[in-house]
Amino acid sequence: MKDYHISKHNSFYTIGLNYKKADAEIRGKFSLNELAIDSLLIQAKGQGIDGLLVTSTCNRTELYGFAQHPFQLIKLLCDNTLGTVEEFQEVAYVYKNNDAISHLFKVGTGLDSQILGDFEIISQLRQSFNRSKKLEIANPFIERLCNSVIQASKKIKNETEISSGATSVSFASVQYIMRNVPEISTKNILLFGTGKIGRNTCENLIKHTANSHITLINRTKDKAEKIAGKFNLVVKDYGDLQTEIRNTDVLIVATGAQSPTISKELIYTKKPLLILDLSIPKNVSDDVTELPNVTLIHLDHLSQMTDETLEKRKQFIPEAEAIIEQIKEEFIQWLETRKFAPVIKALKKKLKVMKDEELNFQSKKLSDFNSVQADIVSERIIQKITKQFANHLKGDDIDADNSLALIQKVFQLEVESK
Numbered sequence: 001m002k003d004y005h006i007s008k009h010n011s012f013y014t015i016g017l018n019y020k021k022a023d024a025e026i027r028g029k030f031s032l033n034e035l036a037i038d039s040l041l042i043q044a045k046g047q048g049i050d051g052l053l054v055t056s057t058c059n060r061t062e063l064y065g066f067a068q069h070p071f072q073l074i075k076l077l078c079d080n081t082l083g084t085v086e087e088f089q090e091v092a093y094v095y096k097n098n099d100a101i102s103h104l105f106k107v108g109t110g111l112d113s114q115i116l117g118d119f120e121i122i123s124q125l126r127q128s129f130n131r132s133k134k135l136e137i138a139n140p141f142i143e144r145l146c147n148s149v150i151q152a153s154k155k156i157k158n159e160t161e162i163s164s165g166a167t168s169v170s171f172a173s174v175q176y177i178m179r180n181v182p183e184i185s186t187k188n189i190l191l192f193g194t195g196k197i198g199r200n201t202c203e204n205l206i207k208h209t210a211n212s213h214i215t216l217i218n219r220t221k222d223k224a225e226k227i228a229g230k231f232n233l234v235v236k237d238y239g240d241l242q243t244e245i246r247n248t249d250v251l252i253v254a255t256g257a258q259s260p261t262i263s264k265e266l267i268y269t270k271k272p273l274l275i276l277d278l279s280i281p282k283n284v285s286d287d288v289t290e291l292p293n294v295t296l297i298h299l300d301h302l303s304q305m306t307d308e309t310l311e312k313r314k315q316f317i318p319e320a321e322a323i324i325e326q327i328k329e330e331f332i333q334w335l336e337t338r339k340f341a342p343v344i345k346a347l348k349k350k351l352k353v354m355k356d357e358e359l360n361f362q363s364k365k366l367s368d369f370n371s372v373q374a375d376i377v378s379e380r381i382i383q384k385i386t387k388q389f390a391n392h393l394k395g396d397d398i399d400a401d402n403s404l405a406l407i408q409k410v411f412q413l414e415v416e417s418k
Helices: 024-029 034-046 070-079 085-091 098-108 120-134 140-159 169-180 196-209 221-231 238-247 286-290 299-303 308-314 317-365 371-394 400-411
Strands: 011-018 052-056 060-067 093-096 189-192 214-217 234-236 250-253 273-277 294-298
Touching: 011 024, 011 070, 011 098, 024 085, 034 052, 034 070, 034 120, 052 120, 052 140, 060 070, 060 098, 060 140, 070 085, 070 093, 093 098, 098 120, 098 140, 098 317, 120 140, 140 317, 169 196, 169 273, 169 299, 189 196, 189 238, 196 214, 196 221, 214 221, 214 238, 221 234, 234 238, 273 299, 286 294, 294 299, 317 371, 317 400, 371 400
Parallel strands: 189 214, 189 250, 214 234, 250 273, 273 294
Antiparallel strands: 011 060, 011 093, 052 060
């Protein structure tokens, strides 16, 4: 990437781990909350990294950025999580330059999602970019790449049926409940955690189960009350959690805690209790399965469910890949223009110096010289000349490197290097 004048570092990398090789426990060790992401970005900026994007979801944690060596990014991740370099190496992947770009396109368009065509990741990528931009560690390359991925995601969603049918982690959990809990409309359901997955699960429950016995609990009660008001549901205090678990038939846990919030000691039940843990890291202790009548299902189990909807989606993968290739090619073309941007900039600067010298000479020579009008005309000519050179350099049949060298030689340009 050194020829593109984007970063002082030579290469663009993707480093990370996802559901394919890392189980929920390992993903939990490497998960990053918002404070940890900010800390990582600030630390990276202090180390001289000038372009970095960080995503951490229930299915993956990834860093996309410029570095001299990928270990810089790996160490940043391990410094800000509970995971070790050795654990990372067991399950991780590292992509460089074009492969790193291609991977981000696959992730952002739902082709690499645990549930094919799940587009929730694109809003998370958008949030990641906004965070990097706010902390001034999103260079033009990162910005253009994110915009291109977002464009591809929208186009795939609008022009293919790869996201047809309701399938996501939240919907998969409701499918599981409907298939495994008889007479679900009469059962008591407790939703603990009202973040994005919790909200989506709640909406799917109401839509598909016709159940009016849904209770919400959240550490911050007013968040739960906003959702409850929308659907006319019951909200209980966080302190009532143990009592409500005793009264429920289905417990859905979707909190953002970094350690288990539901333990064996919280549960006392003589009737069957189904617990769905939709959190990363896990928010339900594994030892709850030692209790009689308790069934624990984690989101990894839900995401492995294959049904007709997912099978139907697979046939649209080639269409989605064609769209990705088209928009990725446009991005690469933009990237190629970065090669000669410093030369065009230097050419424009040189032409302006020549213009200023000539206008100054003519203004002294001619008493009625209209310097304002001459300046306007000269600027337009400079724009046309530099545009002509830029269009020439973009040509498919042009040896850009030789052309750039010739332009620099003819005009004796001093080109600024990043």
